[in-house]
Amino acid sequence: MTATYDFGGRRAIITGGAGGLGRGMAKALMDAGAEVELWDMSASALAQARSELGPTVSVREVDITNVAAVEHAADTVFAGGRVDILVNNAGVLGEVKPVWETSPENFQRVLQVNLFGAYLVTRAVVGRMRAQAARHTTKNPHPLRGHVVNIASIQGKEGMAMAAAYSASKAGLIALTKSVAKETARDGIIVTAITPAAAETAMAKEISAERRADILGRIPMGRFVEIEEVARMVLWLSSDECSFSTGGIFDLSGGRATY
Numbered sequence: 001m002t003a004t005y006d007f008g009g010r011r012a013i014i015t016g017g018a019g020g021l022g023r024g025m026a027k028a029l030m031d032a033g034a035e036v037e038l039w040d041m042s043a044s045a046l047a048q049a050r051s052e053l054g055p056t057v058s059v060r061e062v063d064i065t066n067v068a069a070v071e072h073a074a075d076t077v078f079a080g081g082r083v084d085i086l087v088n089n090a091g092v093l094g095e096v097k098p099v100w101e102t103s104p105e106n107f108q109r110v111l112q113v114n115l116f117g118a119y120l121v122t123r124a125v126v127g128r129m130r131a132q133a134a135r136h137t138t139k140n141p142h143p144l145r146g147h148v149v150n151i152a153s154i155q156g157k158e159g160m161a162m163a164a165a166y167s168a169s170k171a172g173l174i175a176l177t178k179s180v181a182k183e184t185a186r187d188g189i190i191v192t193a194i195t196p197a198a199a200e201t202a203m204a205k206e207i208s209a210e211r212r213a214d215i216l217g218r219i220p221m222g223r224f225v226e227i228e229e230v231a232r233m234v235l236w237l238s239s240d241e242c243s244f245s246t247g248g249i250f251d252l253s254g255g256r257a258t259y
């Protein structure tokens, strides 16, 4: 039995949308009828994503750490109509070293992209989402204005040796999720986060074979999460089915998280 969704008439923004998880989520949303726009700082990755996903996907070169660029992108997208879904997915891993060997520039950069960038995009998009009309659906008598899904990480819950900046940034993203959810709870804007374990994307390829084996050993199911499994959870969290869970942090760790 599989769940199917109808996202016809819905518009979504996915940051870091040209990356491994971003493309997977874009495909799932597009297959379900959504109009999707990818925001990414890499022009070449965006071109690659477009050739994979087809010409109906919109792509926009945006550095999410740049206030003016994010505001301009949000203005342009909302000028074309409402935005129903925001997936804050752009992220970088940074140095994989014990904290005393890391550079302060690395710590700042990782926090800048993973947390400050997500904050800037949330600020721009949620502010505009609040001004759009709420959707009444027959299934859900409580009107909704939109859904925001933040891609955090199991490392933000548990912490992870050799990835202090990354783990701290994702813990911050979890707290950002909970806070914004409380602010928008009466606006019909649902804000959630997911905490995936490792997936086979470019990010996973940045680590050594030894660390990869260590990470795999921590996952009771004994495997990495499939990109499609991440996409399926994001579909539910972006849909009208998700109407009373806001501020929730959804596990996707094959049993690694016990809370």
Ligand SMILES: NC(=O)c1ccc[n+]([C@@H]2O[C@H](COP(=O)([O-])OP(=O)(O)OC[C@H]3O[C@@H](n4cnc5c(N)ncnc54)[C@H](O)[C@@H]3O)[C@@H](O)[C@H]2O)c1
Binding pocket: 015, 016, 017, 018, 019, 020, 021, 022, 039, 040, 041, 042, 045, 062, 063, 064, 065, 089, 090, 091, 092, 113, 117, 151, 152, 153, 154, 195, 196, 197, 198, 199, 200, 201, 202, 203, 204
């Ligand atoms: N792959 C994993 O194992 C894993 C596990 C848990 C969580 N995550 C999270 O999932 C998200 C996606 O990761 P992925 O595995 O697809 O990585 P990826 O490296 O394939 O994709 C990340 C994308 O973000 C873009 N990006 C980076 N900095 C940006 C910026 N300043 N502005 C705009 N775009 C920027 C990159 O160009 C890239 O296309 C990340 O937030 C990551 O932390 C990944």
